[in-house]
Amino acid sequence: MKADCWKQSLCLSAAAGLAFIGTGTAHAQESAQAQGSHPQATVDTSEIIVTARKRSESLLEVPVIMTAISDDKLQKLQVNRIDDLPRLVPGLTIGKGPLAIGALVSLRGVGTSQQDPSIDQSVSLNIDGLSLGQGLAFASGMFDLAQIEVLKGPQALFYGKSSPGGVIALRTADPTDSTEVIARAGYEFEADEKTAELIVSGPIGNTLKARLAGQYSRARGYFRNEAVAIPGTGARDPLYHRLSRSHSYQVRGTLLWEPSADFHARLKMNLVRDYANDADQRQLKSCPEGTEQPVAPIPVSFISGDDCKLNRVLHSVYHDPAAFPGIINDGVPFLRVLQKYGTLELDYNLTPRITLTSTTGLYRLRSLSLTNTHGSTALGPTLGISSGYDRNEFTQELRLNSDFVSPLNFTAGAFYQKGHFKDGVTIQGNAALGLDSIHSDGYTKVDIETFSLFGQARWKVVPDLEIALGTRWTDERRTQDPFNLLTQAPVPVAVDRIHTSNFSPELTLSYTPTDSLTVFGSLKQAYKSGSFSAGTVPNPGADNSFGDEKVRGGEAGVKTRLAGGSLQANLAAYYYKYSGLQVGAIEPADNGVPIIRVVNAGAARTYGVEFDATYRPPTIDGLTLTGALNYNNGRYSELNTVPCWSGQTISRGCDQFPNPQTGRNTAQDLSGTPLIRAPDWQATFGFDYELPVGNNMAIAITNSNQYSSRFVTFIAIGRPHDDNFQKAFLKSDLSVALRGPDERWEVALVGNNLTDKITAANCSASNAQGGLIFGDVTGAQDPGDSGLGEASCNVQRGRSVWLRLTFRPGF
Structure with missing residues (x-):
């Protein structure tokens, strides 16, 4: 980073020295886990414990911008998927990627925009110490939790x-000291979804405790598929008229062994299986030329009859196996995912003041899928694209933590990762439309090996002032081996190996003059390693590699409690500059095969302010009011050579890098455009209220509201009517629960997104009208016969209404 950028960060940190950090205490207060029928009366937010720095610390005192959410809050609002979290965390936006891509997560506009399942997320997921970066991993783990911590900004x-x-x-729930059984069943009316959970926990000896938790769900689907196939075109009518028709289960086992006060071992093992027909809930959002204009040589438009609006109705035909010989799953679009993972954590007190922690992680992912790529509404799809994605990882971390009485303490550790992923893609042409039966068939295998050392020294200059200085050194190697199954030969590529070595330092100052006030500031640096685009098999001689993503900047703030602890008001300020930000794009089809690329943005920056407040009126027992606000300004300060969208003309910005063979331009300059999924304003606000109703019963009412200003869903310029933006929206949640004595049972009615907003955070522009293949002209004075590319989106559903029963029999 240039010197002036560091000066901006330092100036911002100084200016925000009296700001309050957006810690999210509005959601964290329940995590104190007070026992009894009225926990709100005994929660002490100063005792909320988090592990943001890989050791237990008070939320009020930890110098990290973060939001902590308890399992109680998650249960009240039926937050059972990662993509539900933005309802509680301002600054967080999650898009749905198609099939094996999974979740696309952004914090403050920094996240993953790639349409490629092999790319690690810029916001990582950590489950019980296991770090995961692939998007499908975000679909697991969201049940039987102790707490969620969302750490904002670089965390290298x-x-x-x-x-x-x-x-x-x-952090998933651990075994309990006494026997506990929880049985829960739920029914969601809009999607006809049924869920069931069973949790058994308790001691099985003097030193050993166990917990077994399982969850099962089955749904007919929220959206309606009203497609009617045209016979003889390679299409068939949908078998199911509700989507996504799905069923899934998760099982987690935990063993906690504590043979002495100086040693304990915790083993977590997880099995997750998800299956869905029509999993790719993709809808046309904008059709610049309408839907009825045919594109030669096909006499009917591929998107005829669609209304090109985000709603509950879509049109997507299935593949006719007669036109796609050998197609998997009999031509029915689907997604099947199997995940197996776990961690073994060993903690040993080498001395009364030094603890050694070992965390061993294993992860295995298998995914298989088929999709109607461009959402043909009646004609057969031009292509049938099936993919199989496999990923295996082994990780090992060793960490030393000190807790000396002296002013100086430290954390030191080492990390090792060994893994590989294999992304196989088969692209079949529709024989009924005269296309080749197989366009492409192959896979890309990438091996990963990482070594890392990290450490932090913490010095109490005076009892109330701490200086923490640390760094992480990482050395990573990636090797790719693409293979073409049609030629039965390896694919020669321009770059087959990447080696990255990086230092990521961090400096933090924190001042805690009282138990109710913490002031801090920090400077940080982080990175994400480069890799290889593997969404499609690379062409011979192509360079499908991309470089590292790096960030530098700073943040500052104050955490405080006022009015005897009844009011907490927090504000934070931050400034970060990114170089080489990894940005994904889909190029117009090459010989019928869509080309997926990842490019490095020259530069991007983000700065903003976060505020939250929690108030418990002393005169109204059981009432908690919450609110949080995030202002974020995120822009690509330098971003060029991005592939043009389908049909983009020169006047609409496709004016870079002409193809010497066609004479048409291939790229656009997007410098100055907003970051993807980066609304300028996001807010959450609501309340919790619990009151007794007699016979030792209580009613709990919880409300949460999420507001977002408009944001970009795919990076582009020149789009008609700004259809690459998601409009501003407000979503409201409300739950009402009746709890029995000692919370032995509960009946709850939960309404989510009661404003019924169907939104999208991940879209793209492609030649849907011409079936991706026909009539596309990009980078010329005028678009081809298929016109400007249609905007299509992976949508996020509207309203849900849950009826839920919970039983906790006593022993």
């Missing part, structure tokens, strides 16, 4: 190489 020092945007850390 304690969470490694893949967290330049932040970390979502899940």
